Amino acid sequence: MAKNIHPDQRYIIGLINNDTAIINDIYKRCAGKVRSWITFNNGSDDDAADIFQESLMDIYRQAKYKSLELTCPFEPYILLICKRKWLNAIKKRSVLPVTNSEEDLLLIGEDTFANADYLESQEQQSKLFYEAFEKLGDRCKEIISWSMKGEAQEKVAEALGVTYGYLRKKKSECMASLVKIVQSTKTEF
Structure with a gap:
């Protein structure tokens, strides 16, 4: 072939x-x-x-x-x-010494x-994610960007000058919007 x-x-x-x-x-x-x-x-x-x-x-x-x-x-x-x-x-x-586990040996022929x-x-x-992310509002972009850095949410809330409760609620809304944009973009293709 x-x-x-x-x-x-x-x-x-x-x-x-x-x-x-x-x-x-x-x-x-x-x-x-x-x-x-x-x-x-x-x-x-x-x-x-x-x-x-x-x-x-x-x-x-x-x-x-x-x-x-x-x-x-x-x-x-x-x-x-x-x-x-x-x-x-x-x-x-x-x-640390590197040893091959059986699982590693199986991957050699990948x-x-x-x-x-x-x-x-x-x-x-x-x-697709980044294109959807760019369609979000500035506040949502800021909240999601801060959250993706792996910081504790309390620190993120403090840095953004909002309460912890507000941050959690707003982050949830922003993520829902992001998912919705991604899903609508996928159906366009």
Whole structure:
């Protein structure tokens, strides 16, 4: 059975040919997401830059020497590679010994492309959430943003200059509005 080569194969070809426009596009589309994910997961901007560069080099080597043919979108593919590289880097830095449990051994043969598809669907869901979030009023955006930082609600209420009871009620209303917007957007497609 022939593989269906994804149109994003152009990124692989661009890497092999050192096409500046394609490489700039890869950085523009993907580097910020990798940086956000790595810094959110205890890394620095330098860590993110290193991981991204190493991942691009790995893809380049796979393409040049092993004829990599992309059957999924490029962006989730590189994000998955970066994520795995960063998780491995964290394990290497850890002072605790790293042991493989049976569960870890089962994951070794995971289908990379299924993971890439999963990442793409996660990205689409995030995009849908952020689009819905932008449609909320300023006060709701502020309350939800503060709440997502993981602060205790008492501290959030104090920072926003409202009572704890008001914050809980307003947050509930804002979340309901957000869910409603997301659901109405989903039915449009």
